[in-house]
Amino acid sequence: MNVYDADRIRTALVSTGWEEALEDVATLVIFVTCSIREKAEQKVLSEIGRIESRSAEGQPVIAVVGCMAQRIGDSLLDRFPAVRLVCGPRNLGRLLPGIDRIMDSRERLSILDENPVSLEDLGVSPLFRENPWKAYITIAHGCDNFCTYCIVPHVRGRFMSRDPEGIFLEVQELVSSGVREIILIGQNVNTYGHDFGNDYRFSSLLDDVASMKGVNRIRFCTSHPKDLTEDVVRVMSRRPSICTGINLPIQSGSDRILGLMNRGYTVEKYASIIEMIRDHLPEPSVTSDLIVGFPGETDDDFRESVRVVEKFRFDLVHTAAYSPRDGTPAARMDGQVPFAVKKRRLAEINRIQEDITMAINDALVGREFEVLVDGFAPRGDSMLQGRTSADKVVIFPGDASLLGSFRMVRITGSGNWSLRGEIIPEGTQ
Ligand code: SF4
Numbered sequence: 001m002n003v004y005d006a007d008r009i010r011t012a013l014v015s016t017g018w019e020e021a022l023e024d025v026a027t028l029v030i031f032v033t034c035s036i037r038e039k040a041e042q043k044v045l046s047e048i049g050r051i052e053s054r055s056a057e058g059q060p061v062i063a064v065v066g067c068m069a070q071r072i073g074d075s076l077l078d079r080f081p082a083v084r085l086v087c088g089p090r091n092l093g094r095l096l097p098g099i100d101r102i103m104d105s106r107e108r109l110s111i112l113d114e115n116p117v118s119l120e121d122l123g124v125s126p127l128f129r130e131n132p133w134k135a136y137i138t139i140a141h142g143c144d145n146f147c148t149y150c151i152v153p154h155v156r157g158r159f160m161s162r163d164p165e166g167i168f169l170e171v172q173e174l175v176s177s178g179v180r181e182i183i184l185i186g187q188n189v190n191t192y193g194h195d196f197g198n199d200y201r202f203s204s205l206l207d208d209v210a211s212m213k214g215v216n217r218i219r220f221c222t223s224h225p226k227d228l229t230e231d232v233v234r235v236m237s238r239r240p241s242i243c244t245g246i247n248l249p250i251q252s253g254s255d256r257i258l259g260l261m262n263r264g265y266t267v268e269k270y271a272s273i274i275e276m277i278r279d280h281l282p283e284p285s286v287t288s289d290l291i292v293g294f295p296g297e298t299d300d301d302f303r304e305s306v307r308v309v310e311k312f313r314f315d316l317v318h319t320a321a322y323s324p325r326d327g328t329p330a331a332r333m334d335g336q337v338p339f340a341v342k343k344r345r346l347a348e349i350n351r352i353q354e355d356i357t358m359a360i361n362d363a364l365v366g367r368e369f370e371v372l373v374d375g376f377a378p379r380g381d382s383m384l385q386g387r388t389s390a391d392k393v394v395i396f397p398g399d400a401s402l403l404g405s406f407r408m409v410r411i412t413g414s415g416n417w418s419l420r421g422e423i424i425p426e427g428t429q
Helices: 002-015 038-053 067-079 089-104 152-156 164-176 202-210 230-238 255-261 267-280 299-312 339-362
Strands: 028-033 061-066 083-087 109-111 134-138 181-185 217-221 245-247 285-292 316-321 368-376 383-387 393-397 406-414 419-423
Touching: 002 028, 002 061, 002 089, 002 134, 028 038, 028 067, 038 061, 038 067, 061 067, 061 089, 067 083, 067 089, 067 109, 067 152, 083 089, 089 109, 089 152, 134 164, 164 181, 164 202, 181 202, 202 217, 202 230, 230 267, 255 299, 267 285, 267 299, 285 299, 285 339, 299 339, 316 339, 339 406, 393 406
Parallel strands: 028 061, 061 083, 083 109, 134 181, 181 217, 245 285, 285 316, 393 419
Antiparallel strands: 368 383, 368 406, 383 393, 406 419
């Protein structure tokens, strides 16, 4: 979501005459921030401090937008003289006029979201993107689930679906600008449309976007297990452009902890959804998110989490040690788990999942997949990277002329985070 917001802010600024610049010559630095974990906020604080310590004669000016601005924006203004503007995520439509004001004066502006249901959005598509071939599109704002550990509903406000017509227009604009893969995003995409008062739902949107001309690939995230219904998976099964990777955060394997987290499902219900996905899709890749050390998590609860990881054999699990966020119910719960215990549990579950991921990836060696070549590999000369429909990253030799194209690759090696491969020359497939 922050990549999407940052790309839209970049687009809006460039279209009004701003130029992107390296940090050491920039007159304005904008941080698009995340509050989901304490570490994310600490990084921003240290970056603000670093830039402020070398700012001369009031330059560069710093603006902080997004969740962290909403959570602690006014204290950022108090603490850092170089921070001259803070702007909450539901007020991005007021950001550009705010920037004009602070650049023309010594003013310091706080544009925070006072009303969790109001929305003043930017109204531009992310045409200047980090990645030319892939683009995110927000389909809903906010979240009403109030998982007890999560700061999102407190900083991003109430759930609000975007009107489908606006989404279609954005898809068209992005496709015309060269995008090959659209990623529909929301805190819980599966509740899309529940606030419309009609029967237009996420499955309807997926189907409609998949039927649009020029849309080669569609992904979506995130799915909440309590709301992922069969109609969505049915649309996925009959639309080949919808990728087969699903992220379905389980968060814990203990029903007791899931209750304390206010997740709204049990492990049994989760298992039935996994079964439904695997029944409808021939080779889905299911990834998950899991928190260890939630308040009150006993060794037995943790063992339940280990059991679900072993049972469901996810392609990948994004694990995290519970990070208390001020203002959330879980931060005030009894039974906070000591750091050392969280660390030990995290290491253990990561080891188990790494073996599973490795075994799943090893079994792909020798297979052939279509990938969208979406960039250079982070390491290695003349190496490119692409993703399969199941969201596996494949690294292979190639040159810049292949960027943005779909190619068939043969998998020649595997690792935990990526696969290695080689392009199959066209005409020999
Ligand atoms: S569904 Fe839960 S974890 Fe996800 S954003 Fe909403 S409150 Fe946070």
